[in-house]
Amino acid sequence: MCFMAAMAPLRNIVILTGAGISAESGIDTFRSAGGLWEQHKVEDVATPEGFARDPDLVLRFYDMRRAAIQTKTPNPAHEALAKLDGAWGGELLIVTQNVDDLHERAGATRVLHMHGEHLNAWCAACDARPRWTEPLIHRPPCPACGEPALRPDVVWFGEVPYEMDRIHAALREADLFVSIGTSGAVYPAAGFVRNARSLGAQTLELNLEASQGSRWFDETRLGPASEVVPAWVDELLGG
Numbered sequence: 389m390c391f392m393a394a395m396a397p398l399r400n401i402v403i404l405t406g407a408g409i410s411a412e413s414g415i416d417t418f419r420s421a422g423g424l425w426e427q428h429k430v431e432d433v434a435t436p437e438g439f440a441r442d443p444d445l446v447l448r449f450y451d452m453r454r455a456a457i458q459t460k461t462p463n464p465a466h467e468a469l470a471k472l473d474g475a476w477g478g479e480l481l482i483v484t485q486n487v488d489d490l491h492e493r494a495g496a497t498r499v500l501h502m503h504g505e506h507l508n509a510w511c512a513a514c515d516a517r518p519r520w521t522e523p524l525i526h527r528p529p530c531p532a533c534g535e536p537a538l539r540p541d542v543v544w545f546g547e548v549p550y551e552m553d554r555i556h557a558a559l560r561e562a563d564l565f566v567s568i569g570t571s572g573a574v575y576p577a578a579g580f581v582r583n584a585r586s587l588g589a590q591t592l593e594l595n596l597e598a599s600q601g602s603r604w605f606d607e608t609r610l611g612p613a614s615e616v617v618p619a620w621v622d623e624l625l626g627g
């Protein structure tokens with residue numbers, strides 16, 4: 389049975405995106421074969437302890453990734469979500485685990501970066517979050533306080549993701565929760581589908597392969613994001 393046909397009229401949508409939506413833009417995912425977490429140890433480059441142990445290693449890793457994402461461009465999946473964002477009259481929130489800015493560069497505005505952003509730095513001395521496109525390895529001074537205390541504004545394991553209150557408020561109001569391109573391996577994002585379900589939302593997964601949490605979704609559509617996301621958006625806007 390077609391998911392959309394079975395659905396009650398919907399107004400409020402929460403969309404969770406992960407690394408899979410940016411894969412076809414040439415940004416490595418984390419857990420695929422050859423993905424980032426095969427090339428680098430999580431505990432070395434994505435924990436506060438790793439940063440305390442070897443800050444140069446961590447700053448170099450993020451300097452490389454910050455430079456790389458600036459050479460990438462949005463793909464049809466980002467563009468389709470931006471089109472939906474522009475056209476959808478109800479509430480819509482794109483909660484992304486991604487630290488790239490491809491949703492915004494495609495034109496989406498209702499985007500929340502729960503794991504931070506590559507193009508922001510965070511000052512450990514004064515808590516400023518300046519926009520940052522350059523390397524941090526040489527310890528540039530914070531534009532707000534002058535201290536050489538900037539780190540990537542990326543949420544590491546053991547740190548609390550951003551804006552959880554706002555995300556839970558949106559999930560409470562959601563008629564539809566859609567998960568795109570995420571393996572469902574990392575909490576709290578991996579638990580959103582169950583939150584949304586228990587609060588009455590329909591749930592849809594769009595992914596290359598079934599994720600760890602696939603059984604919690606009313607419907608799963610498998611395929612590359614550049615194909616399944618535009619098809620779903622067209623269906624939603626046309627229906």
Ligand code: OAD
Nearest residue numbers: 406407408411417418419485569570571574596597612613
């Ligand atoms: P993962 O690398 O864990 O999962 C990526 C998902 O995208 C997998 O399920 C792939 O099957 C799917 N995928 C790959 N290519 C795709 C394509 N072309 N179209 C659609 N789907 C595709 O990435 P995330 O789930 O985003 O956190 O990882 C979650 C978090 O773990 C990240 O935000 C990061 C990481 O550690 C932090 O760094 C805090």
